[in-house]
Amino acid sequence: MAAATWLLLNEGYAATTMEAVAKRAGLAKKTLYRLAANREELVALVVRSWTDGFRPAMAVDVHSGPDVVPALAAILRQVAERVLSAEAVGLFRLLNTDFPAKPELLAIYQRNGIERGRAMLADWLRRQCAKGLLRAEEPEVVCDLLLSMVIAEPLRQMALGLTSPVPEWDPGPRIDRALRLLAGQACATELAGRP
Template identity: 30%
Template sequence: MIVESTAIPPPGRREMRRASRREAILDVAQRSFLESGYAATTMNAIAAELGGSKGTLWSYFPSKELLFAAVLDRATASFRTQVAVVLNPADPPERAIRGFCRRFVERICRPESIALYRLVIGESQRFPEVGRIFYERAPAITRKIVADYLAGAAERGQLKIEDAMLAAEQLTHMCLAGMHQRFILGLLDKPSAAMIKAEADRAADLFLRAYG
């Protein structure tokens, strides 16, 4: 009564299992690292939450540091892909910039983003690469996208901008001005949609007032 049903698995069934197990480990580890920081996260706790044994955990990630690096890598990758920013050159610049600000503020004020930022900053002293990797994969990429748009808008005569990179940096940081610092320091917990909109509009207003 043995049916050969599973059709696909010539490319290895072990590999599949292994990959999904790896993901499961990273899920648990990421949650713990983001929630408690590096030092307060214990391998024992991760193994316990996984249900498996310690030996298995170590067979996937031979040290806590390597596990941490893998978590960081995955987290920034997810950030990167989610910055599918909607800066449409066909829109009038007010609309495009306002839309970007809202999306950006919403993104960076999510609890996971805040936790990631905290984690990176907290560990960037002990692991200097952490800060560099994060910077290159999150803020630098966003800035580049915004700068490209702004340069185009300047060419089309829609905005008066000399240094697009500088302007992009100013715009993104304006989006951080109010709530973000308070989130980072733990004075606020959950952003409401109204707060996000207000924050984004304030940033866009100032920017457009200066460069419009």
């Protein structure tokens, strides 16, 4: 995985061949083919390994309403630590350039990263709603808004080189603010109490 990631970020998608990955990893090609049948599967495994990192936080069983926000904060921290890492930001930068296999790599990234991570978080939110611990009319929309607040702007800044990736950048304060906004504590209109 590390060899494939390094080649992707430093040599590009075209240079990330099964032979090059095996050579960089010090493996026989036959051994590498046991992990993945081709380059597309190998890159999908790299991206999936990032979303696999979300599982431990999402597996925590929440039993009471006051436990929902800390559990959600832990999940968002896991997501941020994975998708705002130097490697993930590097892949995002690569996807913002033009190269022959861009549509193929973008589809792998979308399916194994963005869509998979979003589905995992939306499922967690739905489970908390089903237990009566969270009220959300549309958990998928809440999921998208949370990911946008916590991930989208920092990722843009990191991709532009304006902010350092995690762990240099601490996602904690942004996560706290996003959850306060979700709870209605960080923002209110002036007209809220007026007739």
